[in-house]
Amino acid sequence: MRVVVPFAPERPKTRLAPVLDEAERAAFARAMLDDTLSALSTLDRERRVSVEPLVLSTAPLDCDAAVVVDDRPLTDAVNDRLPASDSDDPVAVVMADLSLATPDALERLFEPDADVVIAPGRGGGTNALVVRHPDFRVDYHGASVRDHREIVRDAELSLAEVDSFRLATDVDEPADLVEVLLHGTGGAAAWLREAGFSVVTADGRVDIERNSG
Amino acid sequence: MRVVVPFAPERPKTRLAPVLDEAERAAFARAMLDDTLSALSTLDRERRVSVEPLVLSTAPLDCDAAVVVDDRPLTDAVNDRLPASDSDDPVAVVMADLSLATPDALERLFEPDADVVIAPGRGGGTNALVVRHPDFRVDYHGASVRDHREIVRDAELSLAEVDSFRLATDVDEPADLVEVLLHGTGGAAAWLREAGFSVVTADGRVDIERNSG
Numbered sequence: 001m002r003v004v005v006p007f008a009p010e011r012p013k014t015r016l017a018p019v020l021d022e023a024e025r026a027a028f029a030r031a032m033l034d035d036t037l038s039a040l041s042t043l044d045r046e047r048r049v050s051v052e053p054l055v056l057s058t059a060p061l062d063c064d065a066a067v068v069v070d071d072r073p074l075t076d077a078v079n080d081r082l083p084a085s086d087s088d089d090p091v092a093v094v095m096a097d098l099s100l101a102t103p104d105a106l107e108r109l110f111e112p113d114a115d116v117v118i119a120p121g122r123g124g125g126t127n128a129l130v131v132r133h134p135d136f137r138v139d140y141h142g143a144s145v146r147d148h149r150e151i152v153r154d155a156e157l158s159l160a161e162v163d164s165f166r167l168a169t170d171v172d173e174p175a176d177l178v179e180v181l182l183h184g185t186g187g188a189a190a191w192l193r194e195a196g197f198s199v200v201t202a203d204g205r206v207d208i209e210r211n212s213g
Numbered sequence: 214m215r216v217v218v219p220f221a222p223e224r225p226k227t228r229l230a231p232v233l234d235e236a237e238r239a240a241f242a243r244a245m246l247d248d249t250l251s252a253l254s255t256l257d258r259e260r261r262v263s264v265e266p267l268v269l270s271t272a273p274l275d276c277d278a279a280v281v282v283d284d285r286p287l288t289d290a291v292n293d294r295l296p297a298s299d300s301d302d303p304v305a306v307v308m309a310d311l312s313l314a315t316p317d318a319l320e321r322l323f324e325p326d327a328d329v330v331i332a333p334g335r336g337g338g339t340n341a342l343v344v345r346h347p348d349f350r351v352d353y354h355g356a357s358v359r360d361h362r363e364i365v366r367d368a369e370l371s372l373a374e375v376d377s378f379r380l381a382t383d384v385d386e387p388a389d390l391v392e393v394l395l396h397g398t399g400g401a402a403a404w405l406r407e408a409g410f411s412v413v414t415a416d417g418r419v420d421i422e423r424n425s426g
Contacts (some may be wrong), residue, residue, distance in 0.1 A: 105376055118234065122335070123388070124395055124412065124419040142414030146395060163318055165333065165381035175336070182337055182359060199337065201355030206337035 001110060001130070002089060003040055003051050004081050006074055007033050007096040008058045019174045019210065020195075023049070028191055032099040032171060035186035037065050040094070049110055055096075056081065075140045080093040083134045090132040097171045098127055099180050099188040105166040112160035116152050119167035120145045128167050133157050177208045214323060214344070215302060216253055216264050216350050217294050218278070219287055220246050220309040221271045232387045232423065233408075241404055245312040245384060248399035250278050253307070256316040262323055268309075269294065288353045294350040296347045303345040310384045311340055318379040320372050325373030329365050332380035333358040341380050390421045 011022070012029035020028060037053055044051040053065040056077055061067050070077040073081040082091050092109065094101070109128050116136050121127035124143035135155040139147045141202055152159045169179050171188070180189050181199045224235070225242035233241060250266055257264035266278040269290055274280050283290040295304050305322065307314070321324050322332055322341050329349050334340035337356035348368040352360045365372040384401075393402050394412045409424040 094386075102376075113296070120396065122378075122382075122392065124391060124414075141417060143391075143395065143412055143419045146412070163315075163379050164376050165335075165378045166376050168378035168381070169335075178337060178356075179335070182356065183333065199356055201337075204354060206356045 001049075001051060001092055002081075003053045003092040004056050004078060005036060005040075005094050005096050006056045006078060007061065009061050009194040010059050013097070014174065015172050016174060016177075019177070019208070024195065027128070028188060029097065030193075031186075031188040031191040033063075034093060035099050035184070035188050036096050036101055036104055037063075038104055038186060039101045039103050043110075045162055047103065047107060049107060054081070058064050065123045075138055078140070079137050082131050085134050086193070088134065090130055091131045092128065092136070094128045095121075095170055098167060098169070099171050099186065100166040100169050100183050101128075102155055102166055106211065108164060109162050109167065114160035115157035116148070117160045117162060118145060118148055119162040119164055121170050122168050125170060127170050128162075161162070174208065181208065214262070214264060214305055215270050215294075216266045216305040216307055217291060218246070218249060218253075218266055218309050219269045219291060220274065222274050223272050226310070226385065226386050229258055229387060229390075232390070232421070237408065241401060241408075242310065244278075244399075244401040244404040246309040248312050248397070248401050249307060249309050249314055251399060252314045252316050256323075260316065260320060260331050260391050264318060267294070286323075288351055291353070292350050295344050295350065298347050301347065303343055305341065305343045306351070307341045308334075308383055311380060311382070312384050312399065313379040313382050313396050314341075315331050315379055315398070318377045321377060322375050322380065325375070326374035328370035329361070330373045330375060331358060331361055332375040332377055334383050338383060340383050341375070387421065391419055394421065 016025050040051045040053050043049050044202045055063055055065050055067045057067050057069050058071045060069055078093055115133035117130040118126055119128040124145055126144040126148050178199055181192055197208050200207055200209040224386050226238045229238050253264045254265050256262050268276055268278050268280045270280050270282050271284045273282055291306055328346035328389055331344040332341035337358055339357040391412055410421050412421055413422040
């Protein structure tokens with residue numbers, strides 16, 4: 001399956017500014033993209049799931065996977081890659097900051113035989129989806145999971161949702177780094193540890209701490 | 214399987230104080246407990262999974278399920294209910310604020326045939342687990358998912374983790390109410406709607422709003 005991975009290499013992850021400077025945010029975002037591509041490539045190599053990743057980048061990018069540059073807003077750029085007619089192949093869209101995504105979690109995304117498969121993200125997002133029907137179009141603005149359910153219903157398509165903590169966890173804010181440190185197994189978690197981050201607990205609350213030594 | 218559901222009926226969910234007063238927090242916490250018990254009872258009734266819930270309450274409680282009162286700290290009270298010898302039956306522990314838990318999600322918790330099965334919670338918690346071996350004991354303080362993995366490793370037990378957004382979502386803070394409104398199907402979501410809460414989006418961010426009218 002064609003798997004579109006949207007990525008914005010310029011000024012990524014601004015909400016991480018309280019804990020990472022601009023160059024660090026770029027490096028960390030890139031480590032997360034590489035983790036996502038690596039999980040997809042493992043799935044393709046080791047299981048009976050054919051995966052062809054296509055990085056949909058807002059700017060030119062040097063990358064192992066195929067890259068297409070499209071600087072339009074996310075919704076327009078993605079919709080242009082979805083099936084346009086019944087004879088088109090299904091297309092998946094997987095966000096580039098799913099640092100916890102494993103081959104197992106992604107395999108569960110590709111399993112259901114529904115017109116549309118959604119992996120909800122925390123906070124109302126749509127972190128990953130599979131589109132098998134030309135009548136579905138994305139709208140990433142706002143609480144997109146609710147809008148996408150409605151689009152599916154209005155077009156009288158079949159819907160499946162994948163219940164995955166790993167796919168629900170996109171990494172936008174400092175608190176999300178706790179999840180990467182506790183559950184990540186790839187380059188993004190290693191990058192954070194290398195940068196001095198660790199998980200600390202105080203008063204029963206869990207937080208990140210950075211050792212600059 | 215015996216399923217222990219810890220619940221604190223007195224002054225519950227204090228971190229929801231910015232949006233709910235004390236009586237409302239108590240009512241909402243109770244609605245979440247009832248959702249959890251209802252999902253467990255559906256599982257028992259409709260699938261081949263025998264479930265016997267036991268509410269482990271810090272104070273007397275009127276409830277459809279069996280209740281035992283134990284006002285010790287959570288870790289001590291739970292450990293007293295875990296298997297003490299090889300001949301003891303397995304025991305599951307499911308938090309009472311998993312308002313999104315469905316029979317499907319809970320069934321995935323009971324499936325793996327490991328000594329210990331963990332459903333991690335967001336922020337380092339352990340929202341649900343199954344214990345089949347007397348050498349495992351819980352420690353809910355701090356980043357418990359990390360500590361529980363270590364306890365499993367030190368005791369040379371087998372571990373399975375359940376990757377579920379629904380089981381990972383405990384409801385502690387105002388932001389968590391967005392998840393209940395978007396994904397909940399039970400009494401807690403209905404209670405919130407009845408209390409005037411809805412999901413709103415502004416500047417691409419998703420938040421809750423309360424209509425007091």
